[in-house]
Amino acid sequence: MEVAEVLPEFADAFAFEEFNRMQREALPALLESDENVVASAPTASGKTALAELAICKALADGGTALFIAPMRALTNEKEDDWDRFEDLDYSVYVVTGERDLNPRRARRADILVMTPEKLDSATRKHDSRRYDFVTDIDVCVIDEVHLLDADRRGSVLEVTISRLRRLCGPRIVALSATMPNVGDVAAWLDAPEECTFEFGEEYRPVDLNAGVKTYTHGENSFADKYRRLYRALDLAEPHLREDGQSLVFVSSRQDTVQAAKKARDEIAERDIPMGARGDYDFHTESKALENDTLRNSVLDGVAFHHAGLSKNDRDLVEEWFKEGHVELLFSTSTLAWGVNLPARCVVIRDTKLHDPLEGExxxxxxxxxQMLGRAGRPGYDDIGYGWVVCDTAEADKYRRLLRDGKEIESRLAESLATHLNAEIAMGTITDLEDVMDWLETTFYYVRGQSKPDDYDFPNLRQRVRDCLEGLVDRGFVETGEDLSIEATPLGVLTSKYYLRLDTAAHFADLCDRAESDGLAAGDVLETISTAEEFDSVSARQDERDAINAVLVGQETGDLEAGERKVLAILRGAASGSTPAELRSDAWVIRQNATRLVSALEAFLDRFVGPHAANLARRVEARIENGVAEDAVGLTAIDGVGPGRASKLATEGLTTPGDVVDAGVAGLVDAGLTEGVAEGVYEGAQSLPTIDLEWGQFPDAIATGENEVCEVTVRNVGEPARAGVRVTVNGVEMTSTNTYLRDTETVPVGVFGADADELEFTVSVAFPEEPLVPVEASRTVEVR
Structure with a gap:
């Protein structure tokens, strides 16, 4: 059945000309019906085409499609892959992080691509102008719906799909690898029997011979990696000698590089005929690689692939693997979920991995x-070989997995309170009956009916009641006299900023302390380091000296080793000098930390005030940019990153005000090119600029007398939200939160007190900008 026959107007959107047997059987359900569809099929059997068929139907009907990709690395891949739709004048938009989101483009897109986490965040804010596009979706394709069973991520996918269905009722098309209980997923999504497909192994384009191989576990984990590598090469060698390709999955980006280096030596030692050093044309092509190690490696037929490589290098490795130039490829698991790169032999060298946030x-x-499913090249092999290399103690566990598959379970119970708080904060749940109605829309409820004992289903109502009481006791939710349920400001902020409940409570404690004792940058960093999001971070032995060196002279007695590691990474990031020993985990920890600091800013703004929020905003900017404390305000200027901020600060220009005063000529003198200087100057002018005028402020006052004076706060730059605070001898007198357009008059009472002199300080802080507060002081003598 040719694509052009079935969908003539979309024939160019597909990467092939004919549908295979599996795709043909699903066609009527996808194109001739509006019912929800669930299809499970073996890896590499062509499930992506089912997603594209559902999208084509929605586009043909004038609707908008949403594709949920299992991980962020794959969203950009889909954007590239679906240039084919762009060529047909349909727009594809990947919805990314908060600051990079373009709501207009999202609103006008025909195909949206999101991760479950991004969709969760967007649906929580669906009633805002920024995220209203999420309620205008006609079909939602869930790629790899078996992720419902993934730790932590599974519950996010589950509640988000339930919420999306309540918000706009899109058609759902859920795709997954082979799973034994596809019927439960169909029941959850209300997919009728004729639209539920369970394609078995007979639909695999190539038969799979999968097994488990063990290795002798030693005392040294480093040496164990090499034992497993030699085992993997033993399994790959016969195929490599017959011109077959092998794909070896390892646990980290760094391991792909190290394993490829070692494998090249071992291949030479074993005299396996591989490589293309005599191929002049390929030798020339390989010069296009940006990574030097990779360039040397591919000529021996060995390569590595991970998300940290440039797009150019990843694309070339994929192309050369498909063409056979690369015969042995080492990769992280991302490749298994994304690019269709089958190999005759697949070996999983590492069954454990180091997660920066979770430890081992x-x-x-x-x-x-998913990885084993990549074994076997359609059209080239009659059989694919897949092997799991593991310790003897775990061999039976993996044999059972290969024999019986994996039933998909709900993970909602593990984080029920967090998701329940989010629904209450959105206003979709207002009493206990609403909670039960909501639960009935979840996969958890369906699975509980299938396995009532495993899910403690008979006691479900009591568990929900206990969960609600816990939210009330901790201050996230409050109940009315009529037994209504409503989120508190704490509960709303927790949901809005996507926080775990313990972290939100931790932030609220800091706010209480800040109100009475004040706040320092160190308090912000320590609060973030001890957030629950980092509770599984561990410090390896080889990292401890570096951690101690960063934290030397600082009081961290109550912090555990993992918390000290996070704190050291954040302090290193803020100063622009992360030790080499900590860099492998630093990027992930920094990304999570900046999100958490941003949330903490909102807590401080709501419960303490703009000055506290501004302090956290400056800490966030330092973590992101690695600049000195006195120069952090420069990062508020568009086009000024860490390099330019440091260069300007070295020349004595440390604030946007200094930049405006210097003018373009002064910036050129400071080392910027004229074009850059003009842009930076314009950027500095687009920020608020404050002048403080004391007016008729006295120099002295008699004991017992008082006088009300006025201080004028004038903003001669762009309008912005500001906090204006007046202190006397360090004690706050007044504090106002205002949108400062031009002029604000602040009344200041001057009282003849017991002190010999009074120091009045007016401070203006911007909670949403990393600008250092503008301060001015006057001393009044008491006579």
Whole structure:
């Protein structure tokens, strides 16, 4: 059945000309019906085409499609892959982080691509102008719906789909690898029997011979990696000798590089005939690689692939693997979920991996099955070989997984309170009956009916009641006299900023302390370091000296090793000098930390005031840019990153006001090119600029007398929200939160007190900008 016959107007949107047997069987349900569809099928059997068919139907009907990709690395890949839709004048837009979101483009897109986490965040804010596009979706395609069973991420996907269905009722098309209980997923999504497909192994384009191989576990984990590598090469060698390709999955980006280096030596030692050093044309092509190590490696037929490589290098490795120039490829698990790169032999060298936030964890069973599914090249091989290399003690566990597959379970119970708080904060749940109605829309409820004992289903109502009482006791929710339920400001902020409940409570404690004792940058960093999001971070032995060196002379007695590591990474990031030993985890920790600091700013703004929020905003800017404390305000200027901020600060220009005063000529003198200087000057002018005028402020006052004076705060730059605070001898007198357009008059009472002199300080802070507060002081003598 040719694509051009079935969908003539979309024939160019597909990467092939004919549908295969599996795709043909699903066609009527996808194109001739509006019912929800659930299809499970073996890896590499062509599920992506089912997603594209559902999208084509929605586009043909004038609707908007949403594609939920399992991880962020794959969203950009889909954007590239679906240039084919762009060529047909349909727009594809990947919805990314908060600051990079373009709501107009999202609103006008025909195909949206999002991760479950991004969709969760967007649907929580669906009633805002920024995210209203999320309620205008006609079909939602869930790629890899078996992620419902993923630790922590699974519950996010589950509640988000339930919420989306309540918000706009889109058609749902859910795709997954082979799973034993596809019927439960169909029941959850209300997919009728004729639209539920369970394509078995007979639909695999190439038969799979999968098994488990063990290795002798030693005392040294570093040496164990090499034992597993040699085991993997033993399994790959026969195929490599027959011109077959092998794909070896390892646990980290760094390991792909190290394993490829070692494998090249071992291949030479074993005299396996591989490589293309005599191929002049390929030798020339390889010069296009940006990574030097990779360039040397591919000529020996060995390569590595991970998300940290440039797009150019990843694309070339994929192309050369498909063409056979690369015969042995080492990769992280991302490749298994994304690019269709099958190999005759697949080996999973590492079943455990180091997660920067979780420490050492077992690879998920879903990942294992997904990777093994890449074994066998359609059109080239009659059979694919897949192997799991593991310790003898775990061999039976993996044999059972390969034999029986993995039933998909709900993970909602593990984070029920967090998701329940989010629904209450959105206003979709207002009493206990609403809670039960909401639960009935979840996969958890369906799975509980299938396995009532495992899910403690008979006691469900009591569990929900206990969960609600816990939210009330901790201050996230309050109940009315009529037993109504409503979120408190704490509960609303927790949901809005996507926080775990313990972290939100931790932030609220800091706000209480800040109100009475004040706040320092160190308090912000320590609060973030001890957030629950980092509770599984561990400090390896080889990292401890570096951590101690960063934190030398600082009081961190109550912090555990993992918390000290996070604190050291944040302090290193803020100063622009993260030790080499900590860099492998630093990027992930920094990304999470900046999100958390941004949330903490909102807590401080709401519960303490603009000055406290501004302090946190400056800490966030330092973590992001690695600039000195006195120069952090420069990062508020568009086009000024860490390099330019440091260059300007070295020349004595440390604030946007200094930049405006210097003018373009002064910036050129400071080392900027004229074009850059003009842009930076314009950027500095687009920020608020404050002048403080004391007016008729006295120099002295008699004991017992008082006088009300006025201080004028004038903004000669762009309008912005500001906090104006007046202190006397360090004690706050007044504080106002205002939108400062031009002029604000602040009344200041001057009282003849017991002190010999009074120091009045007016301070203006901007909670949403990393600008250092503008301060001015006057001393009044008491006679």
């Amino acid at each position: 964890i077992d690879m998920s069973p879903l990942d294992v099955l």
